[in-house]
Structures are given as C-alpha cells and as structure tokens.
Amino acid sequence: MTRRLPVVGEFARYLRTETVGGTILLAATAVALLWANSPWSGGYHTLRDTELGPPQLHLNLTVGDWVKDGLLALFFFVAGLELKRELVIGELSRLRNALLPVIAAVGGMVVPAVLTLGVGWGDPRIGQAWAIPVATDIAFALGVLALTGSGLPSSARVFLLSLAVVDDLGAILLIAIVFTGSFDLLAAGAAVVLLAVYWLLQRLRVRSAWLYVPIAVGTWLAVHACGVHATIAGVALALLTRVRPDPGEDESPCLRLEHRLQPWSAGLAVPLFAVFAAGIPITADTLARLVEDRVALAVMLGLVVGKLVGIVGSSLLAVRLRIAAMPSGLGKRDLVAVAMLGGVGFTVSLLIADLALDGADMEVAKGAVLVGSMVAALLAAVLLVRRSRARDAEPDTAE
Template sequence: MTRKRETVAEFARYLRTETVGGVLLLGATALALIWANSPLSGAYTALRDLRLGPASLHLDLSVGDWAKDGLLAVFFFVAGLELKRELVIGELGNVRSAVLPVVAAVGGMVVPAGIALVVGRGQPGIEQAWAIPVATDIAFALGVLALTASGLPASLRVFLLSLAVVDDLGAIAIIAVLFTAHFNALAAVAAVALLALYAYLQHRRVTTPWLYVPIAVGTWVAVHAAGVHATIAGVALALLTRVRRDHYEREAPALRLEHRLQPWSAGVAVPVFALFAAGVPVNGEALSGLFRDPLALGVMTGLVVGKVVGIVGASALAVVLRVAVWPSGAGPRDIVAVAVLGGVGFTVSLLIADLSLDGAAAEQAKAAVLLASLTASLLASVLLVRRSRAHQRADTEG
C-alpha cells in the first residue's frame, strides 16, 4: 500500500510540471486533429455530441460542453489560485510590479480585437468573433516557456502567468456579456450567496471538504443556470480562497488546493477540453481557405501580430510613464519574446470560437486559432531560446 501511494504521489508530482502539461495538451490536440480527419471522424463527432446529465437541472449537456463548461472551471480555479497567491504574497504584491502585466494584458486584448474587427469587417459573425484573439492560453504558454527558457529570470514566468490570467479573465467577462443568451436572476443570487458562504467559511478557518465541495459544485450549477459561462465560478472561488498561512498550518488553503488539483487540471481537464475542441477539418483546401477568409485572417493576424504590438506597446508606455517597472532581471527584449508567446490563444480562443460562431464558420475560426497558436509558439520558442542563452552568457561573464 505504501509503495502504491508513493507511485501515485510521484505521478501527481510529474503532472504538476508545466512541461508535462504542455506535452499532454499538444498530444490531445494532435489526437483530436488526427481523429477528426480520419475515416473514424463520425465516431469523434458522435462522442463529442453525446448528451449526458440530468435534464431537470438543465444539465443535459454534450460531452464537448461538459469539457468546456465543467473541466475548464477546474483549470481556471487552479490558475486563479496561483494568481491570487502572487498578488497577495508573491512578486505582484508590489503595486508597480503588478501594474505591468495588467496593462500589458489590456494592450494584448484591445489591439488584437481591433485588428480582427478591421480585417474581418463586413463578414457575418465578426460582431462577436472579434473576441477570439483576445485570450492567451495559460497552460500552453507556460509549457512552452518551461521547455525553452530555463535561463530566463523567474520573474518572467510570473509576468506571463499574470498577463495570461488577466486577459483570460477579460475574455471570460466578454463571454459573460456577449454570450449570455438568457439571465436567470434567481440563480445569480444563489451563486452570490454560495460565494459569500465560501468566503465566510474561509474567514472562519473551516477546512473540511465535506462543506467546500458541495458549495463549489452548487456555485458552478448556479452560475451555469444563471446563463453566465460556468468557468467564472472557478475564478470567483479561487479569488476568495485564503492564501496566507496561519501559524498552526503547514500550508495555506490556496497552496494546498493548488497542489492537489494541479495534476487533475494539467492531466485531465485541459487535455480533455483540447481533445473535443481541436477536432476541426484540416486539409489543403481548408488551409488555403483560411487565407481567403477575412474573418480567419483577422483571427490569425490578431493573435500573431496584434498580441505582440499590444503587449509590448502597452508595457513600454507604462514603464516610460513610470507607473510600472520591468520584471526583475528582465528587459524589453525579454518582454518581446514573451509577447510573441502571448499569441498562443488556443484554449479560451477555441472556446470563444465555439460560442460565437456556428457550422463552417466556427470550424474555419478554430483552424485559424490552431494555425496562429502553432506559429506563435514556434516563433516564441526561437526568441526565448536566444534570450535564455543571452542571460546565461551574462551570468557567466558576471
């Protein structure tokens, strides 16, 4: 029994590494693309569209919807826990350090959205699809950073994490505003009441999961029933979780939860979502069609070009105006490399494409997201390796 527990613990530790999370995400994406473009594509579609859950609670969702509404809530809960920890006791506790990724995230949302609107003007669906290039994929971006940037300052990872979480929160806010087909005020009140109860229990130092798990599930159900995208429940719960350790505790609740849920997020939630979101038709005709479709071109240009211009421009302006400082040990060239990595939209961009478009238009937009994310990750890898070597040379000479 002891050996079995040690094996499980070791496997969980392995899943917590960002490199492994990135590899699993890539593997799930590759499997989705191969499966959806194979003679077994019918089985893929049938599984993705299979409906499960109690209809009485309006939870008879497809497997694909369970992946993007349910599993991504776990992913955003874990990301929210890490962000709050950095804001309260980490590098972002300093106001000027915290301002930079927030300003950069705003620039990285506004410019890509503007480019998508300009390039895709006049196309059906652009009124909502402009939001597709707004987001940065946290898991994918951090995985690429872990693989390619071992010599870079740790502050850059915090900058990228904060930027990605902030613009994903922005994307979720856009989802809440644009894609709420109906709003159930009673369910929204129930969600707020459950969140208030969660915060009260945190304040009273209650630790039993027998209370927290039903509250978390109930909050997710209430947010979903309210008509708001259910991933918001994960973010809200994370931001209400206590991050400071009391003198009698080995670790704070936020760190404990992050430690326990990170393997599930990296090993199950994100890969399963990718498996059911990334299965789009990819062939010569489909790829050539991307460069003839203004909406798809707007998505790709927004991610690959708009992200860099928005993040670097906003960051430089904030530093020049002295409202922010560069990350510790890093400079403008490092920010450029990270900004290119910001063009990896993937998870949330695929989610918005699913929500904003239907049929062939949705498939085109998702293919554009995949191609743009691949391009951005490859370009960023080259730049990050070069910057990593430059920092290693400077350390050696120093």
C-alpha cells in the first residue's frame, strides 16, 4: 500500500505544477500571437472557426468554442477541487485564515468592476465589458510568484492561490448570471439530477470511472443545453467531490483527481485555450484603439490599478477591523507585491471578453487583457524581486 503524502507536501506539489503551467501558458500565448500575425494567419482562423459536432444536438460548435466551453471546463473542475480541499482540510478550513483571501478576492472583483464602469461610462459596450477585469489567472500568477518571489514566506503562495481560486469562482458565477441567454428548465433539471447522482455515488464510495465519466459528460451537455456557460459544470462537480479519505484509503477522490487531471489542465486545456483566444491580429489600428478606445483603457486600468487597490484596500481594512488576520510572516509590503499579481487576468478575462463583445470590439478587448495582464505581471515581478532581496538582507524583518 502506498503511503499517503501529507497535505502540505501535496500543496507544494500543486504549486510546482502550476509554475510549469504558467510557463506553458506564456509559450502558448506567444504561439497564438505569432501565428495570427504570420503569413499563415488564414490557417489559424480557418482552424479556430471550423465547426464540429452534430447540429441536431446543438453541438455544432467551432473548434475554438469546443476548447472554450469544453476543455476549459476541465480547468475549472481542477480549480474547484482545489477550492473544495482548501475549504474542508486546507488553509481555508480555519475561519480567520479563510476570511482574508475571500475578502481580498471580493475587493479584487468589486473595485476593478466599478473602476471599469466609471472609465467606460456612457459607452454602450461597457454594460457587458465591465466584468472583463474581475478575474485572476491562477497558473500565470503563481508562475510569476515562483520565479520572482522565492524570498517570500510560503504563506504568500497560499494567500495568492486561495484568492485566485475564490476570484475565479466569483467570475464563473458572473458568467452564469450575466452571460446566460435563454434558459431551458428541462435541461437544467437533467443537470441537477446528474449532479445528485454524482453526489450519491461519492457518498456510497463508488470509484468506477465507467460511471463517473458518462455522468460528467452528461452534466456538461445538460448545462450547455440549458443556456448556462458549460464551464459551470466543472465547478459544480468539483464542489460535490469527497475530500476526506476513509480509513485505509490512500487518497481521497478529490486529491486523486487533482493528481491525475492537473497536468492535463495545466499542460493541455489552458494552453489550447490560450492558442485559440489570444490570436489577435496586431495592426496599427488595433494598437491605436488600445490607446483611444474607452473600453480598452477601462479594462487595462481595471486590471493594473483596480485589482491592486481592491485587494490591498480590502485586506488592510479587514485586518484593521480585526475581521481577519494577515498570513503568517507576510508584511504589508509583501501583500502589495502579491496583490499586484491579481491584475494578471488572462484566461478567465479572455473568456469573458469573448462572451461580452463581438468582432473588432472583442479583439481590442482581448488586446487590452493581454497588455494589462503583462503590465501587471512585470510590475509584480519587480516588486517581488525587491521584497525577496530585502528579506534576504533582513531575514528577521516582516516589513
């Protein structure tokens, strides 16, 4: 029998995988940009827009949509598993530890949304585009932290991961509420029944993949058919997965699924999404609109300024009011450096831009997400390197 590894070791292993995932994600983005702006750009758009699937089931989606609605559900399933595990047995299982990243995530969603609405007020597109900068990219942000913030305590990584997972869950709820068109009650009922069967099988300790895979696929199809964005299926299934192992059980289903699916999420699902989402034609007109377009400016300011102000402001207010406690060993300056990583929206922000806008407006909004995320990542890297050096020079100083 294999000895079960401690949760802390598994958490560190997860972070290492996400670091690799961030690097792959960056490479996939570069491939998309180069391909979409090369002499072979026609092949890129043809592949992305090719329809696949039976139209009778309303599944004649483009390749890009299959990646966005299908493969990305795997990413949200893994993120949901991580959140469930943290809520039950991890850092978020203790109320005071859980409150700070949750409050920070809420502040990091509300302030960017309000700032984006304010900057873009009067533009009819802002009624949908305000939601674009609310999300934080887990893989990218953790990758930057691992590469540039090695001198910070491990609590910084726990805080960022917890914040990003809660943040992305909030963004998914926004997608479900704001970007749902027609709603099919029959399909929604089928999804609820399948989710109930999944929950029951978890309670009965059934482990057969021959049962779970069809249920997961059926749940995705039902959620897609009911009109809600299909990635919600991944989050719902994850939150119903059992976390605590039984006596004599090497790993719980939650941990076992994380181990098996995390490499597929970080190494396949998210990079493929980046390839089909980040292929933006970089023309003089696109660059000019990034500077002149109010929605683009609003999105960039929301990511770079709104995220930082929202996360830091809400965190310090919560600590000052004694609602929550600062993570162990983390100073206020460290918090600012980590909070800057919240502006790396990327994956979910690109998804929301894809849902919120069409045509040239969508391309400009995606360009704003890329620019805003890269600026936030570079500023965070500078701050993290400085904090790491300061801590190396003064190891006993928390500030």
